[in-house]
Amino acid sequence: MPIGSTVDLTNSSDALVRARQRAVLLPDLLVEARRIVSTVIAGWHGRRRRGIGENFWQFRPFVDGEQVSRIDWRRSARDDHVYLRDREWEAAHTVWLWADPSPSMRYQSGAAQVSKESRALVLVLALAELLSRSGERIGYPGVVEPVSARNAAERVAAALLNERPDTRFPPDDRLRRFSEIVMVSDCLDPLDDILAYVDKVGRRGIRGHLVMVADPAEETFPYAGRTEFRDPEGGGRLTAGRAETLKQEYTELYTARREILSEHCRRLGWSFIFHRTDRLASEALVALHTRLSGVPQSAGQRS
Known part of the structure; x- marks a missing residue:
């Protein structure tokens, strides 16, 4: 995170601080999620199979x-x-939803109106609202056991107010064969660790959908001049005298990471969506619902 635009997240690594900030956010995020659902729900009749x-x-x-x-x-x-x-097909289906709780998700540049964490939680709550209206069973690993109820989104939001495991990946001990999982993350953990988790879950017969959410600055790297970058999780720092000289190498590495994740998901039969926080949340919601409905994705799916 660049000090040049001063977004200091070092104190946010404290679990108690993050929990309190999340408690303030969640009621508004639930309202926003329902607003988004209302804009896209017309004409939808559940996941037809x-x-x-x-x-x-x-x-x-x-x-x-x-x-x-x-x-x-x-x-x-x-x-x-x-x-x-x-x-x-009318039998209730279990869909697990998970939003990455990592401190890096709290990043928000001046080019975005929301943080990655806020967007991830809105997508999860909106999807819970949408799927519960179709009679699906909704769960949140480590927080909410699968439930088939019209107020599933409200239950998930209420549970997250009090408990949200700060794990790098969703707890997978309750995930069962033929269920589905939607993971919304910035995917900034070590690439090998992400691929290993996806492999482990996918090979158990669980269909997955990975949404890589990004701040626009993380894709475009708009920094120039003397800039100090700070790791919100490990506290490490990197000072660049001319940040613009790092742009080409950085963007190549970032693009390569996204392409590797997309191709790995495709080979496993998972879907992959790249979504920027300066785009409408409804775009990602529609793309997710389409993937959950079993419609094949186009190469390099973005929203």
């Missing part, structure tokens, strides 16, 4: 091996093809 429900979903061509009893003869009589009637 083929399954064992009663509601009609789609017609699709019959293929060898399918159950003949599922053929829709009325639709098939319209032309020379045989069609099956698919029904929508």
Whole structure:
């Protein structure tokens, strides 16, 4: 973090200080999350998946091996093809939500109106609100066990007021096969550690969605002149006489990190979204909901 724009976070590493600041933020963040949901909810009807429900979903061509009893003869009589009637999956699904609690998430440059932590929590609460309206079971690792309730977002917010484990990654002891997890983080931990965690969870049959949230300054590196950079977690400092000389190497490393994470997620069948805090939170929410609905992502997905 550059002293040039003076954002001093060294005292914020204290867990009690962060907890108190979070307690002040969360009520407003819940209101903001609900406002965002209200702007994007029109016309959405949950995550539609083929399954064992009663509601009609789609017609699709019959293929060898399918159950003949599922053929829709009325639709098939319209032309020379045989069609099956698919029904929508209606069983409740467990989605775990997690926002990175690291001190680095509190960074906010002059180019953004919110910190990475605020944006991450708004996305998590908005997604909890949206998914709970669709009947999904929502949980927060180490804080809230999966619950199917219309007020899931409120429950998560209330629980985070009192308890939020300061762990580098979500506790995974309660994650079960066929569930999903949404992780919102700045992904600034050692790259090997992030990849190892994603591998461990993904290989257990858990589908994941990684949202890399960034302050615009972290991608564009707008610093010049004598600048002191301070690590909000370890307290380390780096003084650059001409910060602009670091820009090319820094941006190459930052871009490479993002591309490695994106490709690793793709190989595991996870989704990856890059989101900047100077963009609308609703953009990331729509992208997340689309990924949770099983729609394939485009290469280099941004929001």
